[in-house]
Amino acid sequence: MRTINSKDITEAVKKAAIEANTLLPTDIYQALQEAYAKEQLPRAKHILEVLLENADLARQEGLALCQDTGLVVVNITFGQEVHVEGSLEEAVNEGIRRGYREGHFRASVVRHPFRRENTGDNTPCVIHTELVPGDGMQLTVFPKGAGSENMGRVAMLKPGAGEQGIIDFVIEAIEMAGGSPCPPLVVGVGVGGNLEVAPYLAKKALMRPLGKPGPHPELEHKLLELINRTGIGPQGLGGNTTALGVNLEVHPTHIASLPVAVNLGCHSTRRCTVEL
Ligand code: SF4
Incomplete structure (x- = not known):
């Protein structure tokens, strides 16, 4: 059995939350470039150019790609031979909390769907876990705009x-x-x-x-x-x-x-x- 400290999970999630919001994934960036090269309609081509420029600026300046920094979904593949010291759920939410604070990203989560008061720190996130063989852990942080x-x-x-x-x-x-x-x-x-x-x-x-x-x-x-x-x-x-x-x-x-x-x-x- 391998032990992972919840503090390490928090730190990893914090970094991933900042990276996800500021760095457009390479595959999406390349697909936008390919679409720009192929697009025939001038207006559409111009929009694609602006989107690429937006991604460049976000990367260079460490700014959010979009003002809607989303409700965050965190998918965790969890090795059956892993033991987490502390609460996994709290460790993940603390990582999101710190990442959104450090990144100056918008808090977009309301505590209750009827009363709708903002929680102020973009938590709680949505967590899914899948048990897999082994002693590793993989977390995908996926901020999803409304x-x-x-x-x-x-x-x-x-x-x-x-x-x-x-x-x-x-x-x-x-x-x-x-x-x-x-x-x-x-x-x-x-x-x-x-x-x-x-x-x-x-x-x-x-x-x-x-x-x-x-x-x-x-x-x-x-x-x-x-x-x-x-x-x-x-x-x-x-x-x-x-x-x-x-x-x-x-x-x-x-x-x-x-x-x-x-x-x-x-x-x-x-x-x-x-x-x-
Ligand atoms: S769907 Fe939401 S997160 Fe995506 S670009 Fe539009 S406003 Fe931004």
């Missing part, structure tokens, strides 16, 4: 809807979202599981770097082509670049179910993974 999160959708399709039903649902979600989720998007799709698993898969899909192979690359490619044919374009003002990529994850499901969820990542899809 503009894109609010446009996510989930459906319990009939199994007979098949692949075409999945495609139709994803395209409908993109068209309903329009410019609200700040395109160009990263589109996370979760298929299978049940009513709670499919949305989790869609969120997890957004944490996979663009270009890293998933279980269904052909369907991802087909969806990306169809999404970019909608013409919604950067910031919803028209163009060929509505999405930079589609990541799809699957899970076993019930014989009578075909759950599908869509979670949209914006042009500032931010994440930072650390290992302990």
